[in-house]
Structure formats: C-alpha cells, structure tokens
Amino acid sequence: MGIDLHVAVGILQQGDEVLITRRLRGSHMGGYWEFPGGKFDGSETAPEALARELREELGIGIEPAFPLIRLKYDYPDRRVILHVWRIARFISTPRSCEGQTLRWAPIADLDNYTFLPANKPILTSIRLPDRYGFVDDESRDPEILFRQLQALVGQGIRLVRLRASGLTGADYRALAERCVDYCAENGVALLLADVADTGSVLPEAAGLHLTARQLMMAGKRPLLTGAQKWVAASCHNGMELGHAERIGIDFAVLSPVLPTATHPGMSALGWERFSALVEGCSLPVFALGGMMPENLHFAKFQGAQGIAAIRGFFAQ
C-alpha cells in the first residue's frame, strides 16, 4: 500500500446537530456521507489543514477546539489517518463551495446515513460524553452504591459503569434494575457488568462494560439486543486495545494513567505511554487512574476521548 494519507476532519456542532457532507460522485468513495475536511498539504499541522480545507469547502473561518479522535483505516487503495477535531467557533454560514450536499443532521439520526466505512469510531466518539464515572466500592451495601450513582449524576456525569464488584448474581441484578430506572429518568447511559443473570435487565441498559479478562476471553463482540447498545472494555496495554478493536468493541478505558490511592502497588503508564498506546488504536479511549477535572483538557490533547474515574471526580 502507498504512503499514509493524513486527513484533517472537522466536527461542527450546533445544539444537537452536526454538519455532514456528501462526497461528490466521481471522487474517492463518491456518494458516501462524511464530515468536511481533506488531506494535509505539505507540512501542515492538523489545525492548519482543517482551517484551509473548511475555508475551501465551506467558505468559513474556524477556531479548532480540541482533537476528538485520531484513527487509521485501510481502504483497498490507500491508508488514511484521520485527525478529527471539534470546532469551537466558526465565522459565517457554511455553504457548499464545491457542489457537495451539506446537511445539519441530528446526532440521533446519524445511523440513517451511509458514512464512509472509516467513520464508525468517529460516530461513537461524537455520541460519547467526555467523562465516564464508575460505581464501585468494596462495600456490598446496595444503598451506598446507589448513592454513588446519584452523586455522579449530580456532578453532571452522563455515562456510568455499574461495576459493583462486591455484588454477584441476584444482588447485582436487583441493584442494576433500580439503577437502570434511575438512569432512564435522568438521561444517563448505564453500562452493566458482564455477570451472570443480568439477562433480563440488560436490554434496558445502554450496554456492557467488559473487564480486561472478559475482553481477552471473548472471541467476538457480545451481541446485545435493543437499539444502539455499547460494549466497552477495560484495557491496560496495547495487546488488549488491539483485541478490543479487532472484535468490534465500541470504546475502551486505558489505565492506570497516573498513580492512584486505590491501586498503590501498580505502576502507572504516564501520559507519554498513554498517548503512544492511543495512537496505535482507532477506538475512543478514556484515561483512567488518578484523573481530576483539571486533567480533562490535557487528556484530550493526549488523544483521549475524555477521563474516567471510580466513584467520582472529586479529590480521592
């Protein structure tokens, strides 16, 4: 395969809608929907390429916000490396400068469009928030665990993993039923643990979160019934991230990034290693381990979807 083609891609969002465009017939992969952007020119950086491409294609000036995801994809004739950025602000109204169709599409409707095959992780990344909270405690008391969930939701967290590693079987399911209802009322996506007996409650949840061990034992992505389910996985190294990607996991959590009080003996990856591992993987990846709210912006520039934390984003 020829050389890697670096491409800058911009996500413009207004309320619940994002700007999508349709590739012109006759171009590479013509007819598919995509996000505006194009190839790097010479030694341009991603923000420079993005500013130029969006001026040429949409007639707008932009201010990039942060990198959302970086991914690679092999088309039969080329390998592309997509540098996807969120756009903070844009000047003037986007218009079609090259005859391409433009549309502001509700994020909830994006599945109705046939996007370029490389774009699946971009769609996941757009839908995911940038903070992911875990409910877990040595405690086997469901009240304490439920209060943790309430505290996370009170902090504005909209994606929660119900780990509750102290509970098994019927106890876990009873708590899961209560949490699923609470999350539905509050617009929160709840991911359940892959433990026995969650069968009846799982269709009501947003999906599953696999431990690294469960991930490595899985030969394929667990099939979940119901609309738009997510399967997430915990990873600690490149091998686990690679397996997650191969079997079609939607997003990963990589840990421990920084030393934590909960895992004192474990050596932390550090940001440099985190960044290198995420660069080798084309899934959205949350950083876990010692994360505080002030790490969020930096984490995104290290390639993270966002940050994850057990119990909450307070000082621990």
Ligand SMILES: Nc1nc2c([nH]c(=O)n2[C@@H]2O[C@H](COP(=O)(O)OP(=O)(O)OP(=O)(O)O)[C@@H](O)[C@H]2O)c(=O)[nH]1
């Ligand atoms: N712009 C854009 N390109 C994408 C996306 N996803 C994706 O796989 N690509 C691929 O990345 C490459 C970018 O090409 P492009 O045709 O937009 O590049 P360009 O604007 O510089 O066009 P040009 O070659 O006509 O000057 C294509 O091979 C395209 O298939 C996406 O969401 N947006």
Ligand SMILES: [Mg+2]
């Ligand atoms: Mg283009």
